[in-house]
Amino acid sequence: MTDYPTLTLNDNRALPQLGFGTWQIDDDKAADAVRTALDVGYQMVDTAAIYQNERGVGDGLKDASVFLQTKIWNESQGYDRTLKAADKCLDRLGRDHVDMLLIHWPCPGKDLYVETWKALIELRDLGKAKSIGVSNFRAEDLRRIIDETGVTPALNQIELHPSFQQRELRKLHEELGIITQSWSPLGQGGGMDNPAIKQIAEETGRPASAVILRWHLQHGLSTIPKASSRAHIEANFEALAFSLTDEQMGKIDDLDDKGGRMGPDPSDMD
Template sequence: MTVPTVKLNNGVEIPQLGFGVYQVPDRDTAAAVGHALRTGYRSIDTAAVYGNETGVARALADSGLAREDLFVTTKLWNADQGYDATLRAFDTSLAKLGLDQVDLYLIHWPTPARDHYLDSWRAIERLAGEGRIRAAGVSNFQPAHLRRLLDHSDLVPAVNQIELHPGLQQAELRAFHAEHGIATEAWSPLAQGAVLDDAVITAIAARTGKSPAQVVLRWHLQLGHVVIPKSVTPDRIRQNFDVFDFQLTEEDLAAVATADRGLRTGPDPDTFNYA
């Protein structure tokens, strides 16, 4: 199965379905990523703060896959924001990943009270200009944070990775992305399981013969989101990949739209300033 791609605003293509490793211990990461790669995933999403970039590196090295067939994302942690600190942190991540270049590098959180993300973005502009980053983006940025970036830089983020699932549909933010050519990438795409027993989701699952998780992932794909489910269970890794042989109807999509209830499973980006 070839995963469809989303063309970013700089022409780089990212697989629409990727594999996330949030909260996966480093000792377990190589096995989980290795299974994901054997299943067919080619996009791996990690971050400095996850502490498992070296585990990702082991899986990539052991996979036998060509570098050009892989898409690797990592992220700048809050404590490392600032121009010089960002450059150092990027070098550290690159070394742990065992790579010469990452496909996507993200500012992990805006941490607005600390107010370093403009300086961090300048450093990322430099890294992108040097060819060490194929695409530059952000994570958890709200419209106000994005507007400020756009006001101070000619480099438009290629991606904003945000908490997004049927319980938190972020219509205003997704509309801003569409207006400015920013791809929407969903973390916590299943709301850590919190939306899987919603009546509208279970009804579609029963009709299609798919699991509630597969229905939610299919919803993301049909709305054009890039999505990165996480699991360390081989059966679940395979199940999350098996979402390309069915379609949700327009009626299904309209029904899922009613499930939005402002449900956050993670921090609020406007107030999260932990470093």
């Protein structure tokens, strides 16, 4: 698709706005899932060391020219360990570089994320990661790595869905020039059962999942929905085929809930 939506990262590289997430897809099924996503038209794929499916993802991609990102897991934090872990990620993926490398969690109790970030800067300078970013970083974590290294992450991948919209953190991202990327963008599927979402799905004639993903896209967010079946992969991809009205966007905005977090709190992850 020549009109595939992209966001411009702070290093001037283009990030495909809608990606294919692979969390909870087994390694032996990842290749087929990725091939299906590519066939449907996705131009970005997200994985992570902890998903234990990088080999399958890499096999599914082969020589495909799509945006690929992976993440350094918590136990690999620290300068030297991160450098070694990144090489292992690349080996499993069958690549000499990834488009985006992220720190998966800040793990504040370990107090190693600054050293880990310095390693990512080195990996970027070596060409092993074209762009570098973080995941699940809080405001204080972002400010610290920027203050101590002078390098701002290209993106922060965070839990974000209609019932947990992270508006304050998104505002900070905008101020700092960081792209917000949403994980669990569908609220682990629960968002699709919301009456407001169902109504908008009826109004637009689109799947509920596509309605939610369209909301992410129109807010300027990058998003990485996971799906295993071709039907769900295609349904999610319909987010690129229509637009929501301001009224429909507002109805979804109204679903925000300060207690809506579904995944771990980054403050508690070590």
